[in-house]
Every structure is written in C-alpha cells, then in structure tokens.
Amino acid sequence: MSDITEHSIAQLSQAYRDKSLSPVAAAEAYLQRIAAHNDKVNAFVTLRADDALAEARQAETEIAKGAWRGPLHGIPIGHKDLYQTAGIRSTAGSKVLENHVPTEDATAVARLKQAGAVLLGKLNTHEFAYGPTNDSSLFGPCRNPWDTKRFSGGSSGGSGAAVALRLCAGATGSDTGGSIRMPAACCGITGLKPTYGRASRAGIYPLCWTMDHAGPLTRSAEDAALLFQPMAGPDGRDAAAAERPVPDFAGALDGDIKGLKIGLPTPYFFDRAQPEIETAARAAIAVLEGLGAEVREVDIAHIDYAAAAAMVIYLSEGTAYHDDRFATIGELYTDQVRLFLELGNYILAKDYLHAQRYRTLLGHAMADVLAEVDVLAMPALPLTAQPLGQESIEIRGQTESVFGAILRNTEPFDLTGLPALVVPCGIAADGLPMSLQIVGRPFDEAGVLKVGHAFQQASNWHTLRPPE
Amino acid sequence: MTVRKPITLQTLKAVAEELAGQPVSDEKAALHAEIFENIMLMIERLRGLPIKDVEPAVIFRPVERPGDDSP
Numbered sequence: 164m165s166d167i168t169e170h171s172i173a174q175l176s177q178a179y180r181d182k183s184l185s186p187v188a189a190a191e192a193y194l195q196r197i198a199a200h201n202d203k204v205n206a207f208v209t210l211r212a213d214d215a216l217a218e219a220r221q222a223e224t225e226i227a228k229g230a231w232r233g234p235l236h237g238i239p240i241g242h243k244d245l246y247q248t249a250g251i252r253s254t255a256g257s258k259v260l261e262n263h264v265p266t267e268d269a270t271a272v273a274r275l276k277q278a279g280a281v282l283l284g285k286l287n288t289h290e291f292a293y294g295p296t297n298d299s300s301l302f303g304p305c306r307n308p309w310d311t312k313r314f315s316g317g318s319s320g321g322s323g324a325a326v327a328l329r330l331c332a333g334a335t336g337s338d339t340g341g342s343i344r345m346p347a348a349c350c351g352i353t354g355l356k357p358t359y360g361r362a363s364r365a366g367i368y369p370l371c372w373t374m375d376h377a378g379p380l381t382r383s384a385e386d387a388a389l390l391f392q393p394m395a396g397p398d399g400r401d402a403a404a405a406e407r408p409v410p411d412f413a414g415a416l417d418g419d420i421k422g423l424k425i426g427l428p429t430p431y432f433f434d435r436a437q438p439e440i441e442t443a444a445r446a447a448i449a450v451l452e453g454l455g456a457e458v459r460e461v462d463i464a465h466i467d468y469a470a471a472a473a474m475v476i477y478l479s480e481g482t483a484y485h486d487d488r489f490a491t492i493g494e495l496y497t498d499q500v501r502l503f504l505e506l507g508n509y510i511l512a513k514d515y516l517h518a519q520r521y522r523t524l525l526g527h528a529m530a531d532v533l534a535e536v537d538v539l540a541m542p543a544l545p546l547t548a549q550p551l552g553q554e555s556i557e558i559r560g561q562t563e564s565v566f567g568a569i570l571r572n573t574e575p576f577d578l579t580g581l582p583a584l585v586v587p588c589g590i591a592a593d594g595l596p597m598s599l600q601i602v603g604r605p606f607d608e609a610g611v612l613k614v615g616h617a618f619q620q621a622s623n624w625h626t627l628r629p630p631e
Numbered sequence: 632m633t634v635r636k637p638i639t640l641q642t643l644k645a646v647a648e649e650l651a652g653q654p655v656s657d658e659k660a661a662l663h664a665e666i667f668e669n670i671m672l673m674i675e676r677l678r679g680l681p682i683k684d685v686e687p688a689v690i691f692r693p694v695e696r697p698g699d700d701s702p
Contacts (some may be wrong), residue, residue: 373689402692468680478670490653502666505659508651509643509667514674519687521677526688587682 167192168329172386173413176234176328176331179226182187186226186237189332190219190281193239197330200631203311206325208244209252209285215239218281225279234389234413236279238455241331242320244285245292246272246377247366255368256288256300256318258495259488269366270400271335271377274393283331286321290500292319292337292370293481295569297552299497301558306551307349308629309595313548316349316569318342318370322380323350324336327629333381333390340473341544341573343378344585344600350594351587353615353625354380355387356569356573359394359580361407365400369481372403373519374473374577383625384586384615388412391608407606415609416616423454423614426536429464432572436545437558441502441550443589443597444542450615450621451540461536462530468521469575470567475510475518476578482507533581533604538614543585543598545571576602584611587624636670640664 167189170178178184179471192211201207222237246254247265249272254260268276276282287305287564289297297320305320307313315324319336323346331338336343338356347354355378369375379390392412398404409596425448427433429457433441452458482489482504489496496504532539546556546568547581556565576583582603589597603611619625640660647663648654655663 188684465680468677471677474670475674475677493653502662505653505655506663506670507665508647508653509663514677516687516689517674517677517680517682519689520682521680522688523685524680524682557689 168196169381170332172234172238172332172389174382175238176236176335177239180231185217185282186219186222189237189341190215190239190283193283201330204308204315204324204328205303206287206305206328206330207241207284208287208321210573211251211282211284215281215283215390222279222281227577229587232279234515235275235393237281238332239281239283240390241283241286241322241325241334242272242287243322243334243336245337245368246335248272248282249367251285254301255292256290256302258301259492261301265366267366270363270398273371275335278393286319286334286370287319287326288321290497291368291485292318292339292342293500293503295341296344297321299499304551307548308596309351310548312550313595314349314551316346316548319380320346321349323352323354325353326350326380326382329628333379333386333399336378336380336462337364337367338376338378338577339374340477340570340577343376343380344573344583345381345569346542347585348543348596348598351598351624351627351629352380353383353387353559354378354585355391355454355585355612356576356583357391357608358582360403360405361582361606361608362391363398363401363404365398369484371476373480374476375576383619384584384612385413385416388416388612393612395608405606406526410609412609412612415613417613418620420451420614420617420618423456423538425451425456425458426461426532426539427458428461428463428466428532429543430462434543435533435558435561435571436542437547439591440542440545440547440597444540444599446587447599447618447622448540450618454617454621461532461538461539463532464513465521465524466528466575469525469578470571472518473570473574473578475514478503478507479510500618522578525575528603529579529581537603538611539602541600542572543600544569547591547593547595547597550605572600581605582608582611584615586615586618587627589624590627635671635675636662638668643667
C-alpha cells in the first residue's frame with residue numbers, strides 16, 4: 164500500500180512496530196493531505212503541524228527504544244473543537260469562545276495523549292454541538308467530501324469529513340442526538356456512540372448533560388475499537404462516568420456472529436426512510452444473516468414520542484447551560500443556535516421532567532426488546548446528506564424538516580443511552596453514502612463493534628473513499 | 632389531560648422579559664410563537680402518555696469525595 168493515509172490505525176501501528184513505516188512519515192503524509200484538500204471541506208479549523216511533527220518524532224524515538232505505549236502510539240488524529248485542549252484554541256465552533264485557550268485537557272484528550280496519539284489539530288463542529296448539519300459554525304459550514312454542495316452531517320462534521328477524506332486516521336466526536344453517527348453516516352465512515360457513562364465527558368463543552376456522549380469516528384469498526392479503548396472508563400471529573408471495568412474492545416472482534424439474534428424495528432426506523440436506504444440496510448442485514456445471525460422483526464413501544472422528548476430536553480438543558488453568556492453576549496451566537504436558546508426559555512419544568520420520565524419508559528421498552536434479541540439493526544439515517552441550507556425534505560410522500568428527519572433514527576438511543584454503531588452499507592443514486600446502525604444492550608460496545616467488524620469483513624463499503 | 636389555548640405573541644414576550652429576563656422584539660416573538668406552537672403540539676402528546684408512576688431519568692446522588700468514609 165503506497166499511500167500511507169490509506170492505512171488503517173491497526174495497519175499503521177503494525178508498520179511502526181516492524182519499522183516499515185515511521186510515525187513522522189505518517190504525520191507528514193497527513194499534513195500534506197490536509198494542505199492539499201482541507202479547503203474543499205473546511206474540516207480542520209486549527210492546525211498544529213510543528214507540534215504534531217514533534218509528537219511524531221517523540222513517538223518514533225520511544226517505539227525505537229521499545230517503549231511502545233500501545234496501538235495508538237504515533238497515530239495521527241484530530242479532536243472535535245468541542246473538546247478542550249490545553250494550550251490549543253478550543254472554540255466549540257462559536258464566536259463566543261473565538262479566542263479561548265483552555266489550561267486543561269478534556270479527560271479524553273489527556274487519555275489519548277497518554278496513549279501516544281499525535282494530535283494534528285482541531286476539527287469543525289456545529290456551534291456548541293447544537294445542530295445536526297454543521298452549517299452553523301464560527302468557521303463556516305463543513306462540507307461533505309462526497310459532494311461539497313451538501314452538508315457533512317453534524318455536529319461532529321469536521322471529524323466525519325476529515326476521516327472520510329483521509330485527513331487523519333481517526334477523530335473524536337460527541338453525540339447528543341446523533342452527532343457522531345450522523346456525520347459518520349453522511350460521510351461514509353464508522354462512528355461509535357457508546358453507552359451513556361462509558362466514556363468521560365469532562366472537559367467537553369456540554370449541550371445536554373443528560374444526553375451527551377463522547378466517542379470515536381474512524382474508517383472501520385476495528386479502528387473504532389482501538390481509538391475508543393483509552394476513552395472508556397471511570398473518571399472522577401465526570402459524575403456520570405460509570406464505575407465499570409472496561410473490556411478489550413479490539414479483542415472481541417472475532418468475526419463470529421453465528422446464532423446472534425438481530426431485531427429489526429421496522430415501524431418508525433425502516434418505514435419512514437428513503438426507500439433505497441431501507442433496501443441498502445436490509446441488504447446489509449442479509450449479509451449478517453449469511454454469517455449465521457438470526458433476524459426477526461421487533462416493535463419498540465412508545466417510540467413515536469422520542470422526538471418530542473428529545474426536543475424538550477435539548478431546549479431546556481441547552482438554554483440552562485448558555486443562560487449566563489446569552490444574557491450578556493447573546494448577539495455572538497449564530498442565528499440558528501440563538502433561536503434554539505431563546506425557545507428554551509418557554510419550556511415548563513413539568514414538561515422537562517415529563518420528557519425525562521418518558522426516557523425511563525422508553526428505556527424499559529427497549530430493554531424488553533433486547534431481552535429477546537442481542538442487537539437491533541436499522542438504517543442509520545432515513546436520508547442521505549442534503550444540500551447545505553435545505554430546510555425540508557419529502558420522504559415517502561411526507562414533507563418534513565431536514566433537522567427532524569436526520570435525527571429520527573439516532574436520537575432514541577441518546578434518550579436511552581444505549582451503545583450504537585454506524586457502518587457504511589451502500590452508495591445511493593445521488594452518490595452519497597448510506598449506513599446501517601447497530602444498537603446493543605447497555606455497556607455492550609464490544610457487542611456492536613463485533614457485529615460491525617463482522618459486516619466489514621464480509622463487505623467493502625467501509626473501504627470506499629470520496630472521489631477527488 | 633391539560634387543555635390550553637394557542638400561544639400568543641404577548642405571552643412569549645412576557646415570559647421572555649418577565650420570567651427569563653431576556654426580552655425579545657415583537658418580530659422575534661411572532662417567529663417564536665409560530666415555531667413554539669408546533670413544539671407545544673408535540674409536548675401535548677407527551678403529556679398524554681400514561682406515565683404517572685414512572686420516575687424521571689434524572690437521579691440525585693449525594694456528592695462524595697475521597698476521604699468521606701462514613702459508615
């Protein structure tokens with residue numbers, strides 16, 4: 164493989180250890196690609212070329228001495244600009260924090276640094292992660308590498324576009340309504356939203372405290388397992404971080420899904436998707452069936468209320484978090500985010516708590532289904548990435564908002580905190596990627612990664628790259 | 632089941648100014664009223680769910696610090 168940026172994280176790591184490739188050469192290759200291609204998509208918003216090369220040289224020296232830190236040692240990555248990075252501007256994509264330089268790393272940043280990852284720079288995000296398209300940002304919209312007139316998906320749009328365009332080997336993201344999985348699906352890569360509490364959110368600007376998740380965006384499930392490994396685990400800085408042992412995620416990827424029970428929640432998740440996306444998802448599920456999985460239809464009770472509950476929680480918690488800044492420098496927010504923050508003032512406390520009660524109800528409904536099957540599978544999104552600025556879309560004769568449609572299949576699993584992985588499963592007639600979502604029981608990230616990996620061993624959708 | 636009247640511009644202006652302390656213009660309140668009426672329709676459906684005995688998914692935990700080793 165002559166193009167270094169085509170190597171997976173696992174391949175890069177192996178090449179470093181057998182000395183067929185150096186971390187410095189990899190960092191240089193990625194920096195060259197960023198210089199040549201970043202302007203097309205506006206993914207990286209802060210670049211640290213010299214520091215990244217210094218980190219790569221340090222990794223090279225350490226590995227040569229036998230002080231190998233693990234599979235992320237010397238791997239070039241990017242962080243969503245929602246993650247606070249000590250000494251590096253961290254804006255959350257907002258003019259409100261345009262010149263903010265934190266003094267402390269987010270826990271995930273510190274752990275990935277400790278694991279030896281090389282930080283190339285910071286990645287575009289929808290302002291304060293408050294939107295699914297990444298078209299409202301201090302830095303301007305992030306564009307889709309498959310068609311630059313379309314959105315990248317958000318809020319972790321820079322992460323999705325950069326990984327797809329081979330500007331970094333992997334990236335971090337955050338997910339409150341689907342903000343890891345939407346850009347992963349729109350850009351044709353793999354994204355893991357872990358269980359709520361599996362990974363620390365400390366030092367990541369919040370959108371909604373009760374629904375925020377941190378996780379990786381990568382080209383494959385195997386890479387997601389490797390990048391997520393150090394992010395997972397207890398953290399005294401995050402009250403929601405679970406005191407649970409962390410399994411070896413990559414070690415679970417044995418490819419064996421014989422006898423695995425897969426539930427297909429057809430109502431809501433399939434029957435309101437663009438028909439070709441439903442077809443692609445069912446074809447992907449047929450691949451899993453061919454590997455020995457057993458497939459059955461399931462129905463998740465009360466699912467139709469998910470959008471209402473999520474909306475109430477976004478508006479309430481988002482407005483509460485931004486209240487002080489909004490009162491004094493509200494004019495600095497983009498129009499769309501400012502509108503959401505204003506609307507949050509009108510939500511009654513009883514409705515917020517009602518939405519939180521619904522989450523309990525939905526959690527039980529999903530637990531009932533997951534007592535009968537091991538995982539759920541469905542289209543990741545009901546639509547492909549749409550043109551920037553498009554506000555509505557017609558799907559199966561129903562006109563709806565793009566925001567509402569794009570969130571539909573992802574936000575139920577932020578409400579219930581279940582682990583969810585998206586993997587590419589086709590290319591639509593418009594040339595944009597389509598993806599499958601695999602959802603597991605609480606804290607079974609290893610299970611969904613295993614299914615995603617088995618699919619990727621039997622297909623090649625995850626190896627496709629955007630046209631150049 | 633609650634019964635409510637449609638949202639008016641005046642109500643939202645008063646809430647924004649008198650409760651939230653973040654006043655809005657007439658033009659903005661009109662925009663908010665249009666959008667928020669649709670949100671209220673979604674909320675009304677949520678209010679209709681039979682969840683009287685369901686606890687909200689927000690659980691209080693006492694703050695503990697290292698060294699707090701009371702029995």
